[in-house]
Amino acid sequence: MKHIVSFSGGKDSTLMLLLMIEKNMPIDDIIFADTGMEFQELYDYIERIEGIIGRKVTRLKPKKTWDELFFATKKKGNNIGQINAFPLTMACIMTDRLKRKPIQEYYRSIKTDFTVYIGIARNEPKRYERLKPNEKAPLYEWGIDENYVIQELKRRGLHNPLYDTFDRLGCYTCPNMNLKELRLMRKRYPAEWAKLMWYGEQAEKYATRRRFAEFKPGWTVAELEKRFQLEELQKELQFYETSLT
Numbered sequence: 001m002k003h004i005v006s007f008s009g010g011k012d013s014t015l016m017l018l019l020m021i022e023k024n025m026p027i028d029d030i031i032f033a034d035t036g037m038e039f040q041e042l043y044d045y046i047e048r049i050e051g052i053i054g055r056k057v058t059r060l061k062p063k064k065t066w067d068e069l070f071f072a073t074k075k076k077g078n079n080i081g082q083i084n085a086f087p088l089t090m091a092c093i094m095t096d097r098l099k100r101k102p103i104q105e106y107y108r109s110i111k112t113d114f115t116v117y118i119g120i121a122r123n124e125p126k127r128y129e130r131l132k133p134n135e136k137a138p139l140y141e142w143g144i145d146e147n148y149v150i151q152e153l154k155r156r157g158l159h160n161p162l163y164d165t166f167d168r169l170g171c172y173t174c175p176n177m178n179l180k181e182l183r184l185m186r187k188r189y190p191a192e193w194a195k196l197m198w199y200g201e202q203a204e205k206y207a208t209r210r211r212f213a214e215f216k217p218g219w220t221v222a223e224l225e226k227r228f229q230l231e232e233l234q235k236e237l238q239f240y241e242t243s244l245t
């Protein structure tokens with residue numbers, strides 16, 4: 001029997017991993033499905049955790065990269081020849097190709113029974129109920145909720161700074177980010193924002209229809225950039241107006 005920790009660098013799987021090690025629970029492998037599109041800060045955080053636990057995390061890489069999927073042209077349907085561009089919000093094809101499939105392939109490569117340990121806190125009963133027979137959620141079973149996870153990681157000096165900006169971790173090109181997150185990302189992560197702008201330009205360049213130019217429903221990346229610039233301008237004007245009165 002093998003014991004596999006599913007590690008995302010998120011708060012729940014991080015604390016679960018640390019506690020499992022402290023409780024001397026068997027761990028044969030720690031896996032991280034790397035989309036290749038995570039914030040650099042997440043990659044740095046994972047390296048930091050590796051240093052603390054003194055062992056390597058196995059990075060699972062997808063067969064096709066985000067770029068290959070983004071620029072692949074449609075072979076059937078009404079939009080033959082059009083590049084895929086950004087995934088649809090909610091039904092993100094990238095989740096399947098960049099995460100789910102590499103994980104499934106990894107599982108298939110294990111030639112024995114195995115248990116997967118997943119970071120699910122006590123306040124996520126629905127996720128817990130959906131677990132398969134060979135999946136376990138130690139945090140949930142120990143009665144540890146999200147609030148405790150956050151406080152405990154802070155106490156250990158292991159708060160992941162990405163949570164100061166984002167509600168959930170993921171690709172810097174994720175259309176499921178809300179406007180608040182995107183606004184903050186533009187300010188705090190200019191390198192990733194510049195890359196997102198580049199993908200936005202490519203989407204517009206190759207779009208045969210408006211939908212394929214969009215990053216989020218109704219918005220191209222360039223339009224979001226203009227919107228945020230305008231908001232900043234309005235704030236500055238308001239500041240000058242109040243300082244003059």
Ligand code: SF4
Pocket residue numbers: 035087092093094095096098099169170171173174175176
């Ligand atoms: S983070 Fe967003 S873009 Fe990336 S795989 Fe998940 S849903 Fe898709």
